[in-house]
Amino acid sequence: MPAPVLEVEGLHKHFGGVAAVDGVSLSLTAGRIYGLIGPNGSGKTTLFNCITGVERRDAGRVFLNGERIDGLRPWRIALRGIGRTFQIIRVFPELTALENLLVVTRGHLEEARSRAVELLRFVRLDRLQDEYAGNLSYGQQKLVEFARMLMRDPTLVLLDEPAAGVNRTLLNDLLEAVTQLRDRGKTVLLVEHDMKVVMGLCETVFVLDHGEKIAEGPPGAIQANERVIEAYFGR
Amino acid sequence: MFGTGYGVRAMLQIFMWIALAGSWNLISGLTGYVSFGHVAFFGAGAYTGAILVAKAGWPWLAAALAGGVGACAVALVIGYPCLRLKGPYFAIAMLGLNEVLRALVSYFEGLTGGGSGLSLPTLHATVPIYYAMAATAAGVTLLTYAIITSRFGLRLMTIREDELAAEAMGIDTARHKLYAFLISAVGPGIAGALAARDQGYIEPISVFPLAMTITMIVMVLFGGKGTVWGPVLGAVVLFVAQELVWARFPYVHQLLFGAIIVGVVLLMPRGVLGILQLRYRLPRTI
Amino acid sequence: MNVVITPAMVGQVVISGILAGALYSLVALGLALIFGVMRVINIAHGPLLMLGAYTTFFLYDLFGLNPYLSIPVTMAALFVVGVVLQRTLVFRVVDAPELSSLLLTFGISIGLVNLAQLAFTSDLRAVEYLTGSFPLGPFAVSKPRLVAFVFAAGVTGLAFLFLQRSRVGKAIRATSQSREVAMVCGIDVGRIHMLTFGLATALAAAGGALIAVIVAIQPEMGQIWTFKSFLVIVLGGAGNYPGALLGGMLLGLIEQMASLFLTTQLSEVVAYVLLVVVLLVRPTGLLGGRQI
Numbered sequence: 001m002p003a004p005v006l007e008v009e010g011l012h013k014h015f016g017g018v019a020a021v022d023g024v025s026l027s028l029t030a031g032r033i034y035g036l037i038g039p040n041g042s043g044k045t046t047l048f049n050c051i052t053g054v055e056r057r058d059a060g061r062v063f064l065n066g067e068r069i070d071g072l073r074p075w076r077i078a079l080r081g082i083g084r085t086f087q088i089i090r091v092f093p094e095l096t097a098l099e100n101l102l103v104v105t106r107g108h109l110e111e112a113r114s115r116a117v118e119l120l121r122f123v124r125l126d127r128l129q130d131e132y133a134g135n136l137s138y139g140q141q142k143l144v145e146f147a148r149m150l151m152r153d154p155t156l157v158l159l160d161e162p163a164a165g166v167n168r169t170l171l172n173d174l175l176e177a178v179t180q181l182r183d184r185g186k187t188v189l190l191v192e193h194d195m196k197v198v199m200g201l202c203e204t205v206f207v208l209d210h211g212e213k214i215a216e217g218p219p220g221a222i223q224a225n226e227r228v229i230e231a232y233f234g235r
Numbered sequence: 236m237f238g239t240g241y242g243v244r245a246m247l248q249i250f251m252w253i254a255l256a257g258s259w260n261l262i263s264g265l266t267g268y269v270s271f272g273h274v275a276f277f278g279a280g281a282y283t284g285a286i287l288v289a290k291a292g293w294p295w296l297a298a299a300l301a302g303g304v305g306a307c308a309v310a311l312v313i314g315y316p317c318l319r320l321k322g323p324y325f326a327i328a329m330l331g332l333n334e335v336l337r338a339l340v341s342y343f344e345g346l347t348g349g350g351s352g353l354s355l356p357t358l359h360a361t362v363p364i365y366y367a368m369a370a371t372a373a374g375v376t377l378l379t380y381a382i383i384t385s386r387f388g389l390r391l392m393t394i395r396e397d398e399l400a401a402e403a404m405g406i407d408t409a410r411h412k413l414y415a416f417l418i419s420a421v422g423p424g425i426a427g428a429l430a431a432r433d434q435g436y437i438e439p440i441s442v443f444p445l446a447m448t449i450t451m452i453v454m455v456l457f458g459g460k461g462t463v464w465g466p467v468l469g470a471v472v473l474f475v476a477q478e479l480v481w482a483r484f485p486y487v488h489q490l491l492f493g494a495i496i497v498g499v500v501l502l503m504p505r506g507v508l509g510i511l512q513l514r515y516r517l518p519r520t521i
Numbered sequence: 522m523n524v525v526i527t528p529a530m531v532g533q534v535v536i537s538g539i540l541a542g543a544l545y546s547l548v549a550l551g552l553a554l555i556f557g558v559m560r561v562i563n564i565a566h567g568p569l570l571m572l573g574a575y576t577t578f579f580l581y582d583l584f585g586l587n588p589y590l591s592i593p594v595t596m597a598a599l600f601v602v603g604v605v606l607q608r609t610l611v612f613r614v615v616d617a618p619e620l621s622s623l624l625l626t627f628g629i630s631i632g633l634v635n636l637a638q639l640a641f642t643s644d645l646r647a648v649e650y651l652t653g654s655f656p657l658g659p660f661a662v663s664k665p666r667l668v669a670f671v672f673a674a675g676v677t678g679l680a681f682l683f684l685q686r687s688r689v690g691k692a693i694r695a696t697s698q699s700r701e702v703a704m705v706c707g708i709d710v711g712r713i714h715m716l717t718f719g720l721a722t723a724l725a726a727a728g729g730a731l732i733a734v735i736v737a738i739q740p741e742m743g744q745i746w747t748f749k750s751f752l753v754i755v756l757g758g759a760g761n762y763p764g765a766l767l768g769g770m771l772l773g774l775i776e777q778m779a780s781l782f783l784t785t786q787l788s789e790v791v792a793y794v795l796l797v798v799v800l801l802v803r804p805t806g807l808l809g810g811r812q813i
Contacts (some may be wrong), residue, residue: 052403078405090400092393094461103389104404112386152405267620271564271627320800322619323562327751328797330564334745335793338786395620445744449631456624490635496628500621501613 003066005030005156005187006051006082011060011070013043013050013211020046022211023060028156033178033188035202035219037195039232043211044191045087048158052084053077064156083154085145087161087191093134097125097144100133104151112151119147123177139170146174150181157181159190163197175201199223207231240361247365247433249474251426253372255447256454256466257379258422262415263452264460265388267395268322272329273451275313275336276306276420277427278442284428285353285437286346295360299367299428306424307417309336314416319409337443352438355431364433368426372467375422380463382418384520391415392461446489453492456499459506464521468508526781529659534777536657540666542773543673546766548728548746549753550677551721553765556754557697558717559615561622565606565630566750567743569722572633573599573729574738575641581648581733588648588734589672595730596676596723603722607715615714630744637740645737669731676727677766680720684762693717745789752796 006028013021021043028034036044049055051062053074062070069077092100101116102109120126123143128136133144142162149157162178163171178188178201192198198205199219207215207222209231215222222228259273283305284298293301317328340347347353382388393401394408401408431437450473458469477488503510508521552566576595580586586594610629614622654663684690696703696713704710728746736742749772756771757764772792779791 493632
């Protein structure tokens with residue numbers, strides 16, 4: 001069994017008196033696609049935010065490739081190799097598509113530029129590279145965000161609802177891109193409501209409910225899991 | 236133009252405003268962190284320069300550069316804690332900074348002369364000072380150009396656009412903000428020391444006026460925040476308008492500044508050059 | 522510095538601190554309401570207080586109206602000013618980025634100060650209605666400050682009663698909890714924003730009326746109140762209305778305490794350092810609240 005890429009141990013996050021994430025532990029192995037599902041408000045995005053340092057966890061530990069990363073500033077965690085997208089798109093609207101990608105790099109500018117152009121071609125946006133990101137369509141902005149996340153060549157990719165609000169063609173492109181990432185040895189964890197996407201793509205699925213992990217396993221087993229059905233449809 | 240003392244003096248003022256407005260643009264126009272107290276750096280530079288000239292006998296040019304360093308030091312002390320604050324908190328903290336510096340300057344009478352001010356030995360050097368001020372204005376503008384065309388500049392803009400996303404993409408926003416803030420203090424510091432030398436006398440009220448911050452902000456908003464030439468355009472247009480028309484009606488002119496701020500925010504938040512940039516797809520470097 | 526502090530001095534500081542603190546609470550409650558409901562930091566809050574002070578002055582000077590009796594009139598007048606400002610300008614930036622609302626209210630603030638300079642000149646004015654102090658045991662209690670305390674506490678109490686009991690007050694609190702929920706409950710959020718701005722301005726005006734009897738009135742008297750009110754809501758926790766009361770008292774006490782050791786000038790520096798330190802250590806305020 002290879003060492004896990006990401007290990008989360010007993011993560012807690014409270015808002016006021018409410019536990020948004022309540023003692024969640026996960027372990028992700030390299031080169032696989034994982035799904036994170038659960039009803040609205042079950043703590044999926046908060047878990048993402050705690051892993052990426054955007055929100056401070058109250059308790060628990062997070063390891064990336066064996067090194068502890070909880071408590072680090074978000075930018076340090078990003079440099080360690082976690083890339084993410086957001087549930088609500090967060091491109092830099094007054095920067096062009098190309099600039100959106102360029103800003104996240106250091107080092108040689110020409111290398112960065114050719115990599116950015118290559119990634120924009122990968123998501124089929126190369127013709128729009130000089131357009132302000134704010135002027136692009138919703139789906140195109142999602143692609144810019146996706147490409148931007150890849151600029152640093154992250155080892156772990158967190159996607160927050162990649163399929164939401166995206167048309168079929170674009171969705172297929174995105175899913176294709178995610179599979180390619182996996183094939184290149186990246187690890188992917190995605191939050192998704194579209195069950196077809198989750199079932200078709202993920203090898204392992206985690207289920208959150210009220211901040212707790214209530215199930216973990218291959219998609220087929222999850223679909224049949226009684227606690228999961230209960231969480232979604234009530235008793 | 237140099238035939239009259241007025242011409243030199245007016246140009247000196249225009250260059251000073253270009254340096255001030257351009258510097259405000261570097262922190263507030265690029266990162267979106269509004270500095271409501273940028274005149275503090277002008278005052279800090281003025282006092283640094285004036286004290287070095289009056290008490291230590293420094294030549295004015297060296298004192299002017301020291302003014303830039305002094306303002307930068309104040310920016311470091313203020314910026315290190317305050318830039319960790321979110322935008323609105325930072326803005327309010329800067330609103331108070333001016334009052335604080337004025338109080339401190341008045342308090343340390345031995346060094347600053349307190350409320351009664353500080354006189355400098357007589358020096359007839361308006362024309363050399365004029366060139367130094369022109370160089371400061373040019374320096375600030377060139378620096379703005381260099382920053383806006385660099386990835387450092389783009390990263391500063393990501394702070395304005397979406398600070399949280401910038402952090403999550405691996406950008407050390409705290410350090411970027413601090414650098415921008417330090418750079419933005421140098422121009423006002425030098426300009427303050429030059430203005431102090433030129434006027435030969437400074438007092439707390441004359442170098443820390445809130446009106447000066449307001450003028451910088453109006454000039455940048457009018458010309459176009461986040462652009463290279465916006466502050467220059469704003470400084471020239473508004474200074475000329477002020478001299479030609481509004482100087483006769485002192486409060487009306489301040490009132491108009493308030494109205495311009497409100498109007499720009501509501502009707503053309505990008506300013507003149509920002510609108511042109513968008514409409515005619517001009518490059519970022521205007 | 523060699524200062525001997527006697528128990529009597531401490532008692533004096535506590536009394537003066539509480540008297541000043543009630544005024545801070547009153548004025549800051551207005552700023553807190555606007556922030557809580559609209560997410561706007563109103564830089565013009567202090568200059569609106571200045572208009573309240575002038576209103577009281579002119580009612581006193583021209584019509585001989587008792588400054589304390591004029592409080593309702595002043596509040597009503599500035600309520601209208603607040604509503605008009607909100608309806609014409611501020612509502613446009615409620616959902617805009619912070620930069621816009623900060624700059625807009627900053628512009629309004631400059632406009633108000635210079636309008637006042639044009640209309641009323643920069644001459645210092647005073648409402649010389651109540652002066653001096655009376656002894657209370659070993660302490661001296663300033664008469665105008667004591668009366669100001671009583672009225673400030675009264676107006677603040679009424680404001681809280683209004684927020685707790687009245688329909689509009691409840692709607693204001695609901696809107697500051699969550700605008701979406703308020704909308705779903707059938708609250709006209711636009712109207713609540715307008716009323717909140719009016720109410721907040723009226724609170725600033727009441728503060729202005731009380732201050733008018735204590736210190737000299739001039740167009741630039743207001744800005745420092747924006748800053749201090751902000752400090753109060755930071756101390757108490759942004760969006761936490763009872764926190765504004767505690768924050769006001771704290772600021773009053775701290776300032777008076779500082780004045781024991783430092784000159785008046787430096788006590789402003791203390792307030793400033795306090796602001797930065799509190800923001801860094803506890804960004805949600807001492808009592809907790811929302812982060813801005």
